[in-house]
């Protein structure tokens with residue numbers, strides 16, 4: 001059902017929105033571009049669905065505050081309810097999207113480390129496009145095509161952009177997972193903020209590691225894609 005101009009689902013109001021384009025950036029990973037109906041802050045998420053018959057899922061926006069369109073980067077879950085439908089959307093299709101919201105937001109003037117795996121890179125692209133820069137960006141992936149937006153990050157961050165590669169093609173800057181990279185670091189700055197984004201396993205493992213290395217809990221900010 002895509003006739004309604006807005007739908008309500010739980011605590012969310014979602015508004016009909018037009019798809020501006022979609023590309024498969026790597027196998028089973030899609031970058032969906034749609035209308036910008038509301039202002040956003042870097043690090044915000046939206047609730048989104050293809051129609052009133054499917055409960056909305058949450059997605060990190062991966063576009064800057066001043067970009068013309070909104071974008072999300074998502075993983076196709078073949079057995080999932082929503083992403084198989086999203087992956088068939090074409091330019092001009094309708095979706096339903098909430099106002100942007102969230103608390104995974106950068107603090108001005110605060111030195112930051114950004115740590116992501118897979119599509120967890122999305123909010124950091126939003127921050128980068130908005131003008132924020134980290135001391136270090138660690139991006140973990142098992143397939144080299146999953147270092148999304150590689151060129152943008154390399155150009156902007158140079159040696160501060162570190163690809164942690166845990167596959168077997170011999171690419172990346174560091175061989176191993178982001179947790180291994182952090183484990184091998186003798187010292188980590190205690191007064192930086194550490195932003196973690198990705199699947200629960202990585203976020204929990206890295207959070208525990210940072211705490212064991214003396215990073216105060218309040219300096220660790222997490223966004224879990226569950």
Ligand SMILES: Cc1cc2nc3c(=O)[nH]c(=O)nc-3n(C[C@H](O)[C@H](O)[C@H](O)COP(=O)(O)OP(=O)(O)OC[C@H]3O[C@@H](n4cnc5c(N)ncnc54)[C@H](O)[C@@H]3O)c2cc1C
Nearest residue numbers: 057058059060073074075077079080081082083119225226
């Ligand atoms: C704050 C936040 C931000 C997020 N941002 C992103 C993002 O930027 N990009 C992104 O890709 N994802 C993101 N997610 C995850 C996203 O919200 C969805 O969970 C994801 O896209 C899967 O949606 P789906 O409807 O296709 O799968 P679902 O139908 O929700 O299923 C998810 C998985 O569970 C399995 N499953 C479903 N039902 C069962 C069952 N009964 N028993 C066992 N297994 C089952 C499915 O096979 C599938 O693999 C985020 C989540 C949160 C909370």
